[in-house]
Every structure is written in C-alpha cells, then in structure tokens.
Amino acid sequence: MKPAQFEYDDPETEEEALDLLARHGDECKVLAGGQSLVPLMNFRLARPARLIDINRIDSLSYIKREDGRLVIGAMTRHTHLERAAEVAQGWPLLTEAIGWVGHAQIRNRGTIGGSVAHADPAAELPAAFTALDASFQVRSKRGSRTIGWDHFFVSEFTTALAPDELVMAVEVPALDPGSGAAFVEYARRHGDFALGGAAVTLRLGRDGHCEKATIALVSAGPAPVRASSAEQQLRGSTLDDSSIRAASVEAVKGLRPTSDLHGSTEYRIGLLxxxxERALTKAAQRARSST
Amino acid sequence: MKINGRAVEGEVEPRLLLADFIRDNAGLTGTHLGCEHGVCGACTVQLDGHPVRSCLIFAVQAHGHQVATVEGMAPSDSSLNTLQQAFHECHALQCGFCTPGILMTMDAFLREEPDPTPERIRSALGGNLCRCTGYQNIITAVRLAADRLNC
Amino acid sequence: MKTTADRIDPVAINGIGTSPLRKEDWPLVRGEGTFIADFKRPGLVHAFVVRSPLAHAQFPSIDCTATLAAPGVLDVITANELPDRGRPIPTRQFADEGSNRFLQRPLADGVVRYSGEPVAVVIADSRYRAEDAAELLDIDYERLDVVLDPDDAVAANAPLLRPDAGTNVAGHLLVEMGAIDEAFAEADLVIKETFRIQRHAAVPLETRGLLAEYDAETESITVWGAAKIPHVNRTILARLLGWSDESRVRLVELHVGGGFGARGEFYPEDFLIPFAAIRTGRPVAWVEDREENLRATNHSREQVHRVEMALKKDGTFLALKDSFINNTGAYVRTHGMTVPALSVSMLPGPYKWPAYRGEFRSVVTNKTPGGTYRSPGRFEINFVRERLIDIAAHRLGLDPVDIRRRNLIDRTSFPHDLGTLYDGHPVIYDSGDYELLLDKALPAFDYEGLERWRSEPAAGGIRRGLGIGFFVEKAGPAEREYARVELNDKGDVMVYTGAASVGQGVETVLAQICVSHLGLPYERVRVIHGDTALIPEGMGAFGSRATMLGGAAVMRASKQLRKRLLDAAAEELEAAPADLMLSPEGVSVVGAPARSVSLKTLLSTSAGVIIEEHRFVCDLLGFPYGIHVAAVEVDTASGAIRIHRYAVAYDIGRCVNPVLVAGQISGGFAQGIGGALLEEFSFDANGQPMSASFMDYLLPTSEEVPDLEVLITEDAPSPLNPLGVKGAGEGGTAGVGAAIANAVSDALGSEVTRLPLSPQRVVELAGE
Structure with missing residues (x-):
C-alpha cells in the first residue's frame, strides 16, 4: 500500500497554482487536505501523474464575513471552521455538521475546499452547504465565476469544475432571523460516512408558521439531494409532528440511494x-426558541 | 523539517509518506503504520502541534514544519511524562502497538481540553483503534493524567 | 513467607493475586518497542507478495520479464522456483483424514482459489519499488466458477475447488451420546431453528511481518517476527525447506502487536520470506499491509447451524441435536478442523443434556482460508445455544434465568465428563459451581434493577431489552510447557519460558508466579521468551494456555530452585530450611540477620549461577465458565443499538493478576462487540472481498465499546495444575454474541437468528 510515482508541485501563490493547472489540467490532481485522495493513492486506486499541492498558499485559508455572508477560503481546515465562534453563532448548522466529519486527526488536516471538490455524496459538508444555499467561487487563468450548489454538485465525485479550475472559497448566505437549523445523521460507527443524514433549515414567521424550509439529504443519491417538494409542503405549516412526518415521507419520495454491504436501498430510504424527521423536529425547536 | 525539535533533512521522492520518512529516514520507529489509509490512527503524529495521520501526508509536505512523535514525550531516558506514566499505571496498553498514536492524540487533546469528562475523552479517542484493551483503561488513564496535570 | 520489620515481603506486594505494574510497558509507552517493521538488518531488501485478484481462476504461466527488468528488483519467485513447486503446509492440530487433500502450498501453481492467494514474490530494494514492479507481472487468468456459501458448497452440482477430491467437504465429525431419538419422542416441546454466524477475524492492529537472514557460512537461517508458536513453526519451516537438522533454523519473537489466534500460525509467507533470503543471500523483510491482512490472514467464525432442542414443559432439557457447516475457506490451514471440532464438542455448555448429537461438515469455498479467533468455535455455539434456550423460554413462558438455572450441571458432579471428544481427548469439565456464579453475578450486576429498567417506558421508537449468556470456556491446550529459572550471585533472576508473548502481559504474570515461589523481588526477575536459540522447547501462547501451563512450569522450577538454595544454606548456617529467608543478597536466619550467607558464597561452586528446569505436563484441559449480561436500547427506526449496561462474571479458578485479567476480559469484550454488531467479511457474487479496508471492515472504536462491569471469581480452582489457574483470555469474547442477541430479541419481541446485528437487520427484525 504505497502510492505510485507522480510529479509534484507546491506553488506558493494562487497565480502559480492556476498557471500549473492551466498547463497540466487533465493529468493532475489538486492536493488539498489529502484525507480522501491519499488513501486512494495508497491503495493505488488513484494514480495521478502530477499533484499540485496547494497547502503552501496561505491566502486560501481564512474565514470572513462579507455583506452578511460567510466566506470560507478553500484551504481552511475543518478544525478551524469547527472552532470559529462567528460560525457557531451565525451558521451553527456548519458547526454541527463538522462534528460528524471523521475524527480530530482528519479534521485537523482536511479542508473545506477539498471536501466540496471531492463531492462525496456521503459527506456532511456538501449537504450542509446545499441546505444553506451556498455557492462556490472558482477561478482559472480564463477568469472567475461563482457556481451555486445546484449547479456545482453534478454526480458522485463529480462537480462542475473544469480541469483548470480551482475552488477558491465557499460563500454562505446569512440565515434570516427566526431561523433554526439542524444536522442529523446515522453511521455504523461515529466518524464513518453516513448511512443517511439530513441537513435542514427552517424559518418561522411571527405567527409561528413556517415561512421557509430547506432540506438537504446525505447519502441519498449521486449528489446532495434537496427535497424541494417537501420544503414547499412545509411552508405555511405550524411544524407540528404530523406536518413534519408528512414532509419527511415526501422528502424521500422517488429516492434511490445506492445499496451496499452496510445497508440496502430500502433500509436507507427508511433511514433518510x-x-x-429528526432534523426537522430539532430545527423547529431551535427556530421557536430563537424567536 | 524538525522532528521533536531536531532538524532532519533528506532528499526524497515526492511519494514518500511522512510516516515512512519518520520511521526510515529519521529512524524514529515509535510511529507505527496500522492501515495506511487513515482509519486506525496508529501513525498519528503532531504537525505544528496538531494530531494528524502521518500515512496521509507526504514527507515533502512537512518541509519547514514541526513534527512531534512519541519519542519526544518523555522528559528523560529514565522517566516517563505524566500521560505515559498514567498509561503505565492504569494498564492502558496491552500489546502497545496503537499506544504511540493514542499518546500523540491525547497529548494534544489535553492541551486543548485540560479538564475533559470521560465522555469527551471517549469521543476524542474515536480516531484511534485499539484491538487489545477495550478502551476503558485508556479513558481512565487520560483522566488520571488530567488530574495530575491540573494540580 | 513472613513479613519482617526490616524487609517488605515481595510475595505479598507483587506475588500471585496482586497487580504490579507491567514489566512490558516501559519501552512501549516511550515508542521504543521493536515490532517487526521496526527491526532492520544491514543490506536489507523488501519483499512484496503478489496476490490473486480473482477468487477462482487458472493461469497457465507467469511472465516475469518486465518485473525483473524494473528498477531496484533483485528477484521474482513463482512456483517454478520452489522445491517440489512448493510443499504443502501441514496442519499442526486436529487433522481430519480428508484434510490433507486441501492443504495450501506457499504459492499458487496454475490455479488460484481465493482472492488474495499468493502467486509470486517480488524482491526489491524498497517496498515502493517492489509494488511498482509487481504491477508489471504478466498473468493471464482464466476465470473458473466460484462457490462461496457453505450450503452451496455441499450442493450436488457445486463447483469443486479440488476436482480430484470429488468433494468440497474437507472434514466431518459426528459426536453422539445418550438416547437421542427417545428423548425427542418424549418431548413436550421441540424447537427447531437455523442460526448463522458471519465470517470475521482476529485483525490484530499490527499486521504480520517477517525478516529472514541466511548465513551461508553456517548454512543457517534466522527469522525474526515469529509469534505464538516459534518452536512449532521452526519444525515446520525446517521440514518445508527440506532440512533435517532443525537447529539450523532460529525463530525470534520481537514485540508482538496482538495475536488473538490469527498471528503466528504458519502461513505461506513464513516459508516464502526465509526462502527468498536464502535465494538472494540478502536479509529480506516483508511487512503485510492492511489490505493484504484482510484478504490473506486467517478468517474465522463462518458457520450455519441447524439445531433442534427437546424439552419438557417445565423447562427441563431433554436433548440437543445440531448439524452445522463450517466454512473453512479455500484451503485447510494449520488448524485443521480445530474450530468446528471445538464447536461440536462444546455446544452443550454448562447444562445437563440427557442426550446430544452434534455433527459438522467443514467445507472449502473460494474465500480466504480460516483458522482460530479468540474463543474459536465457542463464540459461535454460545450464540446458537443461548439463543435457542431463550426461544424455548419464550415459548414456554418461562423466565430466561430460571430455565437456565434448573438445567445447570450440579456442583456435585465435577469433574464432569461431557461425553464428547476434542482432538482425541475427552472433554471433562475439571471443576465448577455454575449456580454459585449465577447467585453471585445477578446481585453484583443488579439484575433486578435491570429488569425494572427494562420494563420502564423509553422515549419514542426506543425499545429496551435484557439478555444473558452463560458459557463454558476452555483453556490450556498443547499439554506441556518448559521453564528454566536461573539465579545469579548478584541476585538477578532469569525466567526462560516456552510460552510466548502476544501482548497479553506474560512477562508480568510469569514473574509474579516466580516471585511467589522463589521469594525474590519482582524487580529482579526478567522473563525471556520467544527465541528458539535460547529456549530448547516450547508450545507458545494460544488457547489461554500461557499462565496455566507456562505458569505451572515456572512455579515448579522456582520452587525447586528455592529448595536447592535453602538446603545448601541450611547446611552452611546449621539451621533448618524453614527458618531461613532469601533475599537478593543472600540467605539469612529469620530473626537473626547476622547469621547469613551471601549468594556469592552459595553459588561459588556453580560458577555464580544456579539453574532449575521444569517441564510441566497436563493432557487435560481446564474449563473456566462465565455469564454475560447485556442491557440494550434499540432504535427501531435507525436500527442503532445502544448498550445501556454490560457485565461479565468469570470464574477462572485462580487469578494471578486481577488488573490483567480484567484487561483481558475488557479487550475480549470489545472484540465480541465487533462480532455481534459490526465486523463482517462480505464478498460479491464473484468472490471479490468487499471488506478489504478499515472503511468497510468495521473494528469497534471507543465510541462503540461501552464501559464494562467485571466480576472475577475463584470458586473453582483447577485440579489439573498446582496453581489452580484456568486461563482467562477468551471469556470476555465468548458470550457477547449470545447476550447481545438475546437482549435485542427481548427488546424487539422478535427472534434473532443471525449475526451481526447490523442496523438494517435490526430494522427488518423490528418490522417483523
């Protein structure tokens, strides 16, 4: 279990990295935290001809607020985000989701940009960003663009990134006042990828009715799934047990999560x-206590 | 890079894993390889003070960084540090293969959380597999070390 | 010995029954251990074992041209290069007549029978380059039909692994006692059920590894990385090399990162690496990686039982009938029929059965070969029997504790001949008081409180259950062990043992036994093990034998030494030996310290050292016994099982070191949790392993293993050895499948019949 040979570059600036990507695009892989890529390389299941290691680009590691939005640099480590007080306060869904990501050693090294670019449908952060209507700033020598979650996650381990593009940052809009959010998942062991999970946000109006709901599901399909008809169904409801139950049933309609040795499609649908239901119940409680 | 405060140099292939560099180039074999895919935690070292899996980092990536391994823990050749001593007293190891990785994880954890509950220790230990002990004595040992470090 | 005012009695503070700090720990916590991958020799080169990517295929030849030309490569070994194209690796235990047809050779020769089977060895100057070069081997595999499931293996039209054998059945055994048909005829109730136990394995955290170095001058070889049974493996290696003089082979044990049954058996690599060292003339190292470990090292436990139980309606057991298939994988390895033979001989457990009939067929399939894993054959049958008893209790409306109690073997009937045989030896429970253990365990674990907890309502979707598992373990196989105790004139004691270390603390325990019977301080005792050059014979460490047999040998040798020394001093001091006291300085008269003689003087006639040896022999086994109690909460929506409380009571005859025994039970329990809930080797329809990483083969972490309550009792010392000990290594594992499955069945009101209790299976059971 030793990796095959590869060429290696470790640029110190964004410009250098983009130059290298423009030159080697197709045959190279970007090395961010490496917590998903290196295991695959050790098994020789991934054998990139070249690695572009962006760990020396300090300018990509930051957490800041911009016009009320949260902007997270791509090379921000999970631990950094997990411990950021402003995130816990303004975007507690992210803090809660990160608590489910691997273990401390993984979170100390793994990066936010790496997680979204890897696009594992069983991963927590892509689903949390999906529930939060996040978008992704990407750049190449050809220019910059911002891609919404709905276009960014294409399929299993596939995003809308072109071979010469690099994820620069994630932008997360602020939650409205009166909102509550929750992240819930179940894995066979704590720290494993989820058998199923849900990231939800709810906004309550003054009259206690639901004004907005977002539901993103983990391990539900080839990419994070937004349960939009269930979201719609919740709008205007009082978020009582029966409406939450009905929305949960609606959320999994038509889903075909992949069966594997840890759980069949049927089991996973029930679990989702x-x-x-549990995430909605939790989020509703939180929304009520915040108003 | 600096390992346990000592400068270690070497010219290596980019693919050489940090764990192999520590073990073979620096000759510090206390860091063990148990799975080479980032699950078991036996290869845990501290990179700039933070526990990481040294099987998931290439040696070249540690260029210019500080690495700490189990060999740097004891204050002298004839003594153990508080955490090591607590492991010894609480029978927190049997075969001892996973122990260095666990010590590196728990050493950093106690720096960040000097007074953890057993539940917090249990959760912080989740990234290190041990096949011998059933974990209970490890949790007891970490709590004992916390008590001694806090007084 | 008496404690005197001027001296602390070493026996009282560190002898048998105390828990001194372990002798093993110091280098291990400092990162100064020497595990096999830490050990280097000048000129070292590295081996990589190329393994079959398919479960069943033939290949006409291997083209090594490109591999041999690759950078850093010294040699490539295929079956062509081996003497006799590779001699079969023999069984070392429990050979069935038929099993020799299914032995494994070191390298596949034209046919591979499991994914992971060695087909070639590449030797290169680094592990990285060896792996690069291995990718260049050219092998054209032609697929053959696979057989994976044990039931399919015995079907009429099954693909055969050995067409020349004409069958996939490698071994068969029938055990019968009592009038089985009559018992079933008079039964009020007959329960019939099928139980399945999944394939899982020991998976020590350190993978296997070896380093072999050949000395051409003396034509001898040294192999480091031995474990468990160095002397036995020396004999096998010499035989496979074709060397008649086994003293040319030296096996050395370094630090060992866990054994649990799998490590230390003679595997193909145990021949291939020494052979490569001889061929290349270089020291050759091989360290198994985790993917290899999960495909190549012995699997265990896969059995399908079809059982019938006959009872009277008051709950009295009348008879038990079992027919099971054991899936031993592609080859019969060193254990032969050990695992199913243990199952069939110990299924009756701690109960009286007027009649019993047990039968197994052990079959070969296209999966990794099998061997033992902690509590081999018993984890499986304890699940089967204890589940069956609970099903009977449910049908009869009886309490699970009451139905067990009324059928326990009486305390007056020990030694109790079970009527079955194990490897030619009668299974005779040496001693026991099963009801007393039940009487102690239930209040100690507040069983009544747990019953109340169980009947209280839990939060939505959560159901509570309580389960119990009663079992008899076995300890102390391989009938003999060697010890040599040496004392020098400086007061240092060396204990040489034929037992081995697998990380369990054998140095500490044997030192304690020596302290108790020699009377010198624990700090002065050093225990040497695991080197065939230093120790003339030994049977190693397995089956909870090291303390029982190794300990008895150390005890006898220590006593002999003490007696010889005190007799000599008595003559010198003109005092009775009973009035003398031994210390590292010498021997003195109790109460008159001025009347003393130094060790230097006493040992001056024997070159400054006194030596005693003992070979302890006992061809019967010891049978410790225990009870597991599990209280669980089951989330019927997710299938999650939360263990509310778990407790183990274990009678081990006599406890040398309570802390180490509790450690054995805790560690064994964690492995049992893996077997009950998490660990499973799955294969796809083509026989491809789907659990060949730690992402999919799920070892329990600290978050899956709850705190454990332990009650160790010493009510039934073994009459078979002078210490009274029974071995304590396996009881923590033995009953976990049984107790958890009973608790989950209780919670769900639905009978669990297979392991592991994965979340999906739990949800399915809850819906039934």
Missing amino acids: RTMT
Whole structure:
C-alpha cells in the first residue's frame, strides 16, 4: 500500500497554482487536505501523474464575513471552521455538521475546499452547504465565476469544475432571523460516512408558521439531494409532528440511494425519512426558541 | 523539517509518506503504520502541534514544519511524562502497538481540553483503534493524567 | 513467607493475586518497542507478495520479464522456483483424514482459489519499488466458477475447488451420546431453528511481518517476527525447506502487536520470506499491509447451524441435536478442523443434556482460508445455544434465568465428563459451581434493577431489552510447557519460558508466579521468551494456555530452585530450611540477620549461577465458565443499538493478576462487540472481498465499546495444575454474541437468528 510515482508541485501563490493547472489540467490532481485522495493513492486506486499541492498558499485559508455572508477560503481546515465562534453563532448548522466529519486527526488536516471538490455524496459538508444555499467561487487563468450548489454538485465525485479550475472559497448566505437549523445523521460507527443524514433549515414567521424550509439529504443519491417538494409542503405549516412526518415521507419520495454491504436501498430510504424527521423536529425547536 | 525539535533533512521522492520518512529516514520507529489509509490512527503524529495521520501526508509536505512523535514525550531516558506514566499505571496498553498514536492524540487533546469528562475523552479517542484493551483503561488513564496535570 | 520489620515481603506486594505494574510497558509507552517493521538488518531488501485478484481462476504461466527488468528488483519467485513447486503446509492440530487433500502450498501453481492467494514474490530494494514492479507481472487468468456459501458448497452440482477430491467437504465429525431419538419422542416441546454466524477475524492492529537472514557460512537461517508458536513453526519451516537438522533454523519473537489466534500460525509467507533470503543471500523483510491482512490472514467464525432442542414443559432439557457447516475457506490451514471440532464438542455448555448429537461438515469455498479467533468455535455455539434456550423460554413462558438455572450441571458432579471428544481427548469439565456464579453475578450486576429498567417506558421508537449468556470456556491446550529459572550471585533472576508473548502481559504474570515461589523481588526477575536459540522447547501462547501451563512450569522450577538454595544454606548456617529467608543478597536466619550467607558464597561452586528446569505436563484441559449480561436500547427506526449496561462474571479458578485479567476480559469484550454488531467479511457474487479496508471492515472504536462491569471469581480452582489457574483470555469474547442477541430479541419481541446485528437487520427484525 504505497502510492505510485507522480510529479509534484507546491506553488506558493494562487497565480502559480492556476498557471500549473492551466498547463497540466487533465493529468493532475489538486492536493488539498489529502484525507480522501491519499488513501486512494495508497491503495493505488488513484494514480495521478502530477499533484499540485496547494497547502503552501496561505491566502486560501481564512474565514470572513462579507455583506452578511460567510466566506470560507478553500484551504481552511475543518478544525478551524469547527472552532470559529462567528460560525457557531451565525451558521451553527456548519458547526454541527463538522462534528460528524471523521475524527480530530482528519479534521485537523482536511479542508473545506477539498471536501466540496471531492463531492462525496456521503459527506456532511456538501449537504450542509446545499441546505444553506451556498455557492462556490472558482477561478482559472480564463477568469472567475461563482457556481451555486445546484449547479456545482453534478454526480458522485463529480462537480462542475473544469480541469483548470480551482475552488477558491465557499460563500454562505446569512440565515434570516427566526431561523433554526439542524444536522442529523446515522453511521455504523461515529466518524464513518453516513448511512443517511439530513441537513435542514427552517424559518418561522411571527405567527409561528413556517415561512421557509430547506432540506438537504446525505447519502441519498449521486449528489446532495434537496427535497424541494417537501420544503414547499412545509411552508405555511405550524411544524407540528404530523406536518413534519408528512414532509419527511415526501422528502424521500422517488429516492434511490445506492445499496451496499452496510445497508440496502430500502433500509436507507427508511433511514433518510427518520433522519429528516429528526432534523426537522430539532430545527423547529431551535427556530421557536430563537424567536 | 524538525522532528521533536531536531532538524532532519533528506532528499526524497515526492511519494514518500511522512510516516515512512519518520520511521526510515529519521529512524524514529515509535510511529507505527496500522492501515495506511487513515482509519486506525496508529501513525498519528503532531504537525505544528496538531494530531494528524502521518500515512496521509507526504514527507515533502512537512518541509519547514514541526513534527512531534512519541519519542519526544518523555522528559528523560529514565522517566516517563505524566500521560505515559498514567498509561503505565492504569494498564492502558496491552500489546502497545496503537499506544504511540493514542499518546500523540491525547497529548494534544489535553492541551486543548485540560479538564475533559470521560465522555469527551471517549469521543476524542474515536480516531484511534485499539484491538487489545477495550478502551476503558485508556479513558481512565487520560483522566488520571488530567488530574495530575491540573494540580 | 513472613513479613519482617526490616524487609517488605515481595510475595505479598507483587506475588500471585496482586497487580504490579507491567514489566512490558516501559519501552512501549516511550515508542521504543521493536515490532517487526521496526527491526532492520544491514543490506536489507523488501519483499512484496503478489496476490490473486480473482477468487477462482487458472493461469497457465507467469511472465516475469518486465518485473525483473524494473528498477531496484533483485528477484521474482513463482512456483517454478520452489522445491517440489512448493510443499504443502501441514496442519499442526486436529487433522481430519480428508484434510490433507486441501492443504495450501506457499504459492499458487496454475490455479488460484481465493482472492488474495499468493502467486509470486517480488524482491526489491524498497517496498515502493517492489509494488511498482509487481504491477508489471504478466498473468493471464482464466476465470473458473466460484462457490462461496457453505450450503452451496455441499450442493450436488457445486463447483469443486479440488476436482480430484470429488468433494468440497474437507472434514466431518459426528459426536453422539445418550438416547437421542427417545428423548425427542418424549418431548413436550421441540424447537427447531437455523442460526448463522458471519465470517470475521482476529485483525490484530499490527499486521504480520517477517525478516529472514541466511548465513551461508553456517548454512543457517534466522527469522525474526515469529509469534505464538516459534518452536512449532521452526519444525515446520525446517521440514518445508527440506532440512533435517532443525537447529539450523532460529525463530525470534520481537514485540508482538496482538495475536488473538490469527498471528503466528504458519502461513505461506513464513516459508516464502526465509526462502527468498536464502535465494538472494540478502536479509529480506516483508511487512503485510492492511489490505493484504484482510484478504490473506486467517478468517474465522463462518458457520450455519441447524439445531433442534427437546424439552419438557417445565423447562427441563431433554436433548440437543445440531448439524452445522463450517466454512473453512479455500484451503485447510494449520488448524485443521480445530474450530468446528471445538464447536461440536462444546455446544452443550454448562447444562445437563440427557442426550446430544452434534455433527459438522467443514467445507472449502473460494474465500480466504480460516483458522482460530479468540474463543474459536465457542463464540459461535454460545450464540446458537443461548439463543435457542431463550426461544424455548419464550415459548414456554418461562423466565430466561430460571430455565437456565434448573438445567445447570450440579456442583456435585465435577469433574464432569461431557461425553464428547476434542482432538482425541475427552472433554471433562475439571471443576465448577455454575449456580454459585449465577447467585453471585445477578446481585453484583443488579439484575433486578435491570429488569425494572427494562420494563420502564423509553422515549419514542426506543425499545429496551435484557439478555444473558452463560458459557463454558476452555483453556490450556498443547499439554506441556518448559521453564528454566536461573539465579545469579548478584541476585538477578532469569525466567526462560516456552510460552510466548502476544501482548497479553506474560512477562508480568510469569514473574509474579516466580516471585511467589522463589521469594525474590519482582524487580529482579526478567522473563525471556520467544527465541528458539535460547529456549530448547516450547508450545507458545494460544488457547489461554500461557499462565496455566507456562505458569505451572515456572512455579515448579522456582520452587525447586528455592529448595536447592535453602538446603545448601541450611547446611552452611546449621539451621533448618524453614527458618531461613532469601533475599537478593543472600540467605539469612529469620530473626537473626547476622547469621547469613551471601549468594556469592552459595553459588561459588556453580560458577555464580544456579539453574532449575521444569517441564510441566497436563493432557487435560481446564474449563473456566462465565455469564454475560447485556442491557440494550434499540432504535427501531435507525436500527442503532445502544448498550445501556454490560457485565461479565468469570470464574477462572485462580487469578494471578486481577488488573490483567480484567484487561483481558475488557479487550475480549470489545472484540465480541465487533462480532455481534459490526465486523463482517462480505464478498460479491464473484468472490471479490468487499471488506478489504478499515472503511468497510468495521473494528469497534471507543465510541462503540461501552464501559464494562467485571466480576472475577475463584470458586473453582483447577485440579489439573498446582496453581489452580484456568486461563482467562477468551471469556470476555465468548458470550457477547449470545447476550447481545438475546437482549435485542427481548427488546424487539422478535427472534434473532443471525449475526451481526447490523442496523438494517435490526430494522427488518423490528418490522417483523
């Protein structure tokens, strides 16, 4: 279990990195935290001809607020985000989701940009960003663009990134006042990828009715799934048990999560329904206590 | 890079894993390889003070950084540090293969959380597999070390 | 010995029954251990074992041209290069007549029978380059039909692994006692059920590894990385090399990162690496990686039982009938039929059965070969029997504790001949008081409180259950062990043992036994093990034998030494030996310290050292016994099982070191949790392993293993050895599948019949 040979570059600036990507695009892989890529390389299941290691680019590691939005630099480590007080306060869904990511050693090294670019449908952060209507700033020598979650995550381990593009940052809009959010998942062992999970946000109006809901599901399909008809169904409801239950049933309609040795499609559908119900219940409680 | 405060140099292939560099080039074999895919935690070292899996980092990436391994823990050749001593007293190891990785994880954890509950220790230990002890004595040992470090 | 005012009695503070700090720990916590991958020799080169990517295929030849030309490569070894194209690796235990047809050779020769089977060895100057070069081997595999499931293996039209054998059945055994048909005829109730236990394994955290170095001058070889049974493996290696003089082979044990049954058996690599060292003339190291470990090192536990139990309606057991298939994988390895033979001989457990009939077939399939894993054959049958008893209790409306209690073997009937045989030896429970253990365990674990907890309502979707598992373990196989105790004139004691270390603390325990019977301080005792050059014979460490047999040998040798020394001093001091006291300085008269003689003087006639040896022999086994109690909460929506409380009571005859025994039980329990809930080797329809990483083969972490309550009792010392000990290594594992499955069945009101209790299976059971 030793990796195959590869060429290696470790640029110190964004410009250098983009130059290298423009030159080697197709045959190279970007090395961010490496917590998903290096295991695959050790098994020789991934054998990139060249690695572009962006760990020396300090300018990509930051957390800042911009016009009320949270902007997270791509090379921000999970631990950094997990411990940021402003995140815990303004975007507690992210803090809660990160608590489910691997273990401390993984979170100390793994990066936010790496997680979204890897696009594992069983990963927590892509789903949390999906529930939060996040978008992704990407750049190449050809220019910059911002891609919404709905276009960014294409399929299993596939994003809308072109071979010469690099994720620069994640932008997360602020949650409205009166909102509550929750992240719930179940894995066979704590720290493993989820068998099923749900990231939800809810906004309550003054009259206690739901004004807005977002539901993103983990391990539900080839990419994070937004349960939009369930979201719609919750709008105007009082978020009582029966409306939450009905929305959870709606959320999993038509889903075909992949069966594997840890759980069949049928089991996973049931689990996703339960996780959605629990996340909604939790988020509703939190929304009520915040108003 | 500096390992346990000592400068270690070497010209290596980019693919050489940090764990192999520490073990073979620096000759510090206390850092063990248990799975080489980032699950078991036996290879945990501290990179700039933070526990990481040295099987998931290339040696070249540690260029210019500080690495700490189990060999740097004891204050002298004839003594153990507080955490090591607590492991010894609480029977927190049997075969001892996973122990260095656990010590590196818990050493950093106690720096960040000097007074953890057993539940917090249990959770912080989740990234290190041990096949011998059943974990209970490790949790007891970490709590004992916390008590001694806090007084 | 008496404690005197001027001296602390070493026996009282560190002898048998105390828990001194372990002798093993110091280098291990400092990162100064020497595990096999830490050990280097000048000129070292590295081996990589090329393994079959398919579960069943033939290949006409291997083209090594490109590999041999690759950078850094010294040699490539295929079956062509081996003497006799590779001699079969023999069984070392429990050979069935038929099993020799299914032995494994070091390298596949034209046919591979499991994914992971060695086909070639590449030797290069680094592990990285060896792996690069291995990718260049050219092998054209032609797929053959696979057989994976044990039931399929015995089907009429099954693909055969050995067409020449004409069958996939490698071994078969029938055990019968009592009038089985009559018992079933008079039964009020007959329960019939099928139980399945999944394939899982020991998976020590350190993978296997070896370093072999050949000395051409003396034509001898040294192999480091031995474990468990160095002397036995020396004999096997010499035989496979074709060397008649086994003293040319030296096996050396370094630090060992866990054994649990799998490590230390003679595997293909145990021949291939020494052979490569001889061929290349270089020291050759091989360290198994985790992917290899999960495909190549012995699997265990996969059995399908079809059982019937006959009872009276008051709950009295009348008879038990079991027919099971044991899936031993592609080859019969060194254990032969050990695992199913243990199952069939110990299924009756701690109960009286007027009649019993047990039968197994052990089959070969296209999966990794099998061997033992902690509590081999018993984890499986304890699950089967204890589940069956609970099903009977449910049908009869009886309490699970009451139905067990009324059928326990009486305390007056020990030694109790079970009527079965294990490897030619009768299974005779040496001593026991099963009801007393039940009487102690239930209040100690507040069983009544748990019953109340169980009947209280839990939060939505959560159901509570309580389960119990009663079992008999076995300890102390391989009938003999060697010890040599040496004392020098400086007061240092060396204990040489034929037992081995697998990380369990054998140095500490044997030192304590020596302290108790020699009377010198623990700090002065050093225990040497695991080197065939230093120790003339030994049977190693497995089956909870090291303390029982190794300990008895050390005890006898220590006593002999003490007696010889005190007799000599008595003559010198003109005092009775009973009035003398031994210390590292010498021997003195109790109460008159001025009347003393130094060790230097006493040992001056024997070159400053006194030596005693003992070979302890006992061809019967010891049978410790225990009870597991599990209280669980089951989330019927996710299938999650939360263990509310778990407790183990274990009678081990006599406890040398309570802290180490509790450690054995805790560690064994954690492995049992893996077997009950998490660990499973799955294969796809083509026989491809799907659990060949730690992402999919799920070892329990600290978050899956709850705190454990332990009650160690010493009510039934073994009459088979002078210490009274029974071995304590396996009881923590033995009953976990049984107790958890009973607790989950209780919670769900639905009978668990297979392991592991994965979340999906729990949800399915909850819906039934």
